[in-house]
């Protein structure tokens with residue numbers, strides 16, 4: 027089954043203005059369910075732009091993007107946020123955690139609007155904390171976590187809704203070598219859990235991993251075969 031289908035996709039920033047910039051040029055890509063993809067490219071090549079479109083955070087200028095057969099390029103914004111919440115887990119390089127709240131509360135954030143019984147809510151959060159190996163820091167305020175722990179908290183938050191797709195943008199950019207290796211192990215776990223995963227990176231740690239199904243190179247907004 028095709029999880030993501032991208033057809034003739036363009037993203038043009040500041041269209042028809044003097045500073046017009048074509049960030050993505052005619053991208054065509056099919057991603058199968060359960061595939062783990064590493065998207066490689068230099069800084070500025072368009073990796074984040076592509077991830078944000080796959081994740082419904084931004085809309086393409088033209089072209090189609092189907093996720094589970096739903097054309098999210100044409101979906102009104104109120105539906106895209108719902109789609110994101112239900113299907114997607116995002117892991118950002120800057121973690122995007124909410125300071126002042128604990129690890130537990132951060133992981134709970136995507137669930138706050140769900141009418142869930144307290145026990146179910148707690149079991150979902152505990153499961154995500156366990157998977158991301160950050161249970162032992164559940165009560166700690168996130169601003170006092172180490173870089174690696176912050177990321178594991180962000181991973182738990184990305185997993186708590188049990189998303190079928192996980193998108194990670196430069197996940198090791200702010201991590202040291204040993205925490206980066208922990209992330210690579212986490213990626214393997216995602217594969218075993220049959221998640222569809224796209225990791226955008228230029229970290230050589232992601233080279234030659236046997237559980238990665240495909241490496242895709244992007245240069246100046248174009249996929250190079």
Ligand SMILES: Nc1ncnc2c1ncn2[C@@H]1O[C@H](COP(=O)(O)OP(=O)(O)OP(=O)(O)O)[C@@H](O)[C@H]1O
Nearest residue numbers: 039040047049067068069070071072073074075076
């Ligand atoms: N809102 C915007 N307005 C204008 N140009 C933009 C905007 N967002 C991104 N760009 C440009 O689009 C290009 C692609 O950016 P993008 O963030 O997708 O690259 P990237 O491959 O993820 O880079 P990095 O590895 O540095 O994160 C860059 O040249 C960037 O300057």
